[in-house]
Amino acid sequence: MTSEMLYALRDPAGVPSHPLLFLVLGVVTFALHIAAVHIMLGASALTLRGAMSTQANWRRLAAAMLTTAKIAVSVAIVLGVAPLLFVQVIYDPFWYTSNVLSAWWVIGFIVALIGGYLAMYRFYWGNPDLARDGGRGAPWMIVSVALLLLVGFIVHSLSNQMLYPEAWMQWYAPNGSIDPSGRSLHEWNLARFGFFITLAAPVTGAWLLAYRRYLIGAAETDVAYLAWLRALALRLALAGGAVAALMGGVWMATLPTKMAWFATSPWTALAAAALLAMAALPLSMGQRLERGYWGYGVLGLNVVALLAIGAAREALRYATLLGTHGYDALDYRIQMDWYSTVLFFITFATVGGVTLGYLLTVAWQAGQHRDGVYTPGPRVTALGQWSVRLLVLWTLAYFGIGLWVWLR
Ligand code: HEM
Incomplete structure (x- = not known):
C-alpha cells in the first residue's frame, strides 16, 4: 500500500478545522473514555467479588460498585463516541479500512455491548439488596464482564489493524482469493490490550479513595469500613500498577520492527513515569487522604496520567504512519468552517x-x-x-x- 494510495482514500472534502485540533481532542477524549472503561471494569470486578462474600464490608462495597458500574457503562459508551469521531476524521483511510476488513465484528461489537449491559442489569434486578442478602446469579455478572471485555478487544484489534497497511491486501484476499465476509479479526497484541485493561486496577483504587472521601463528607460513622476501603484502594493501586507495568514491558518487547523505536523513546519514558505516579501516589499521600480534597485529587491525577499514556499511544500511531507509510495526519486539507x-x-x-x-x-x-x-x-x-x-x-x-x- 503506497502513500499515494493511502492519501487517495482520504475524504476529498477536507476537514473543517486544523487537524491538530482533532488529534489533540482525540487524545483527551480517549483518556476520558479509558478512565470510564477502567472504573466500569473495576467496579464490575469488585461487585462480583463482594456480592459472593459473607463479609459485611465486601457486600456493602458490592452494592455501591454495582451502582457505579451501571452508570460507568453508559459514561464509557458516550465518551467512546468522541474519540471515534476524531479518529475517523484524520485517520479515515486507516480506520475505515480496518473496520471494513472486520465488518462482522464491528456490528458484533454493538450486539456484545447490548448483551453485556443487559446481563449486568439482569444481575441487578435479581439482587434488590446486595448488602443485606449477598448476591445471587453470579454467572450474569461474569457474562457481563466477559462481553464488555470482548467489546474492548474488538476496538483494540481495529485500532491495531490500522497500523498495518502492508498487510491489508493479504487480509482482504488471502493468497489471491478474495474474502469479503469481514469475519476475521486479523491483528492484535494481547500485551497491549492487557496493559490498557490492567490499568483498571490503579484507576479503581483511586475511585475507591474518592468514594471514601465522599462518605467522609457525608459524615459516615462506620470507621472500620473507611479503614478497610483505604487498605483495599492502596493494594489495588500498587498491585495493579505492577501488573500493568509488566504488561507494558511485554508490549514494548513484542513491538514489530517498524515500531521498535517506540520502546526507547521519550514517549515510553513519559508513560512509564505516569504509571509509576498512578501506583505510588496514593501510598505517598499518608494522612492527607483524610483531609481537604486530596481523596478526590488522586482520581484527578490518575486521569492526568492517562492523558500522558494516551499521548504516548497517539505518538506511536502518528509516527508509525508517517515514518513507515508516508501518511501525515496533520497535512489534511483544511476547509475552515468557523x-x-x-x-x-x-x-x-x-x-x-x-x-x-x-x-x-x-x-x-x-x-x-x-x-x-x-x-x-x-x-x-x-x-x-x-x-x-x-x-x-x-x-x-x-x-x-x-x-x-x-x-x-
Ligand atoms: C464497554 C466496553 C469497552 C471497553 C472494555 C473498551 C476498551 C477500550 C480499550 C482497551 C481501548 C484501547 C485499545 C488499544 O489502543 O489497544 C479502547 C479504545 C477506544 N474505544 Fe473503547 N471500550 C469499550 C467501549 C467502547 C465504545 C462503546 C466505543 C464507541 C462508542 C469505544 C470507542 C473507542 C475508541 C474510538 C477507541 C480509540 C480508537 C483509536 O484511537 O484507535 N469503546 N477502548
Missing part, C-alpha cells in the same frame, strides 16, 4: 458544562444530605433552569441555521 468549530466549543462549554454541572451538583448534594428530603437551593435551581433554556436555545440555533442554509 461556524461548526465555534458551535462545537460553545456546546461543550455552555450546554455540556451547565447541564452536567447541574446534574452532578444535584446528585452530589442529595448524596451528602442526611436529614429529611433534599431540596436544591435557589442557585442550583437557577442552574437547572438555565440548562433547560440553553438546550432549547441550542436546538433552535441548530435547526434554525440548517433551515436558513437550506432555504437561502
Whole structure:
C-alpha cells in the first residue's frame, strides 16, 4: 500500500478545522473514555467479588460498585463516541479500512455491548439488596464482564489493524482469493490490550479513595469500613500498577520492527513515569487522604496520567504512519468552517458544562444530605433552569441555521 494510495482514500472534502485540533481532542477524549472503561471494569470486578462474600464490608462495597458500574457503562459508551469521531476524521483511510476488513465484528461489537449491559442489569434486578442478602446469579455478572471485555478487544484489534497497511491486501484476499465476509479479526497484541485493561486496577483504587472521601463528607460513622476501603484502594493501586507495568514491558518487547523505536523513546519514558505516579501516589499521600480534597485529587491525577499514556499511544500511531507509510495526519486539507468549530466549543462549554454541572451538583448534594428530603437551593435551581433554556436555545440555533442554509 503506497502513500499515494493511502492519501487517495482520504475524504476529498477536507476537514473543517486544523487537524491538530482533532488529534489533540482525540487524545483527551480517549483518556476520558479509558478512565470510564477502567472504573466500569473495576467496579464490575469488585461487585462480583463482594456480592459472593459473607463479609459485611465486601457486600456493602458490592452494592455501591454495582451502582457505579451501571452508570460507568453508559459514561464509557458516550465518551467512546468522541474519540471515534476524531479518529475517523484524520485517520479515515486507516480506520475505515480496518473496520471494513472486520465488518462482522464491528456490528458484533454493538450486539456484545447490548448483551453485556443487559446481563449486568439482569444481575441487578435479581439482587434488590446486595448488602443485606449477598448476591445471587453470579454467572450474569461474569457474562457481563466477559462481553464488555470482548467489546474492548474488538476496538483494540481495529485500532491495531490500522497500523498495518502492508498487510491489508493479504487480509482482504488471502493468497489471491478474495474474502469479503469481514469475519476475521486479523491483528492484535494481547500485551497491549492487557496493559490498557490492567490499568483498571490503579484507576479503581483511586475511585475507591474518592468514594471514601465522599462518605467522609457525608459524615459516615462506620470507621472500620473507611479503614478497610483505604487498605483495599492502596493494594489495588500498587498491585495493579505492577501488573500493568509488566504488561507494558511485554508490549514494548513484542513491538514489530517498524515500531521498535517506540520502546526507547521519550514517549515510553513519559508513560512509564505516569504509571509509576498512578501506583505510588496514593501510598505517598499518608494522612492527607483524610483531609481537604486530596481523596478526590488522586482520581484527578490518575486521569492526568492517562492523558500522558494516551499521548504516548497517539505518538506511536502518528509516527508509525508517517515514518513507515508516508501518511501525515496533520497535512489534511483544511476547509475552515468557523461556524461548526465555534458551535462545537460553545456546546461543550455552555450546554455540556451547565447541564452536567447541574446534574452532578444535584446528585452530589442529595448524596451528602442526611436529614429529611433534599431540596436544591435557589442557585442550583437557577442552574437547572438555565440548562433547560440553553438546550432549547441550542436546538433552535441548530435547526434554525440548517433551515436558513437550506432555504437561502
Ligand atoms: C464497554 C466496553 C469497552 C471497553 C472494555 C473498551 C476498551 C477500550 C480499550 C482497551 C481501548 C484501547 C485499545 C488499544 O489502543 O489497544 C479502547 C479504545 C477506544 N474505544 Fe473503547 N471500550 C469499550 C467501549 C467502547 C465504545 C462503546 C466505543 C464507541 C462508542 C469505544 C470507542 C473507542 C475508541 C474510538 C477507541 C480509540 C480508537 C483509536 O484511537 O484507535 N469503546 N477502548
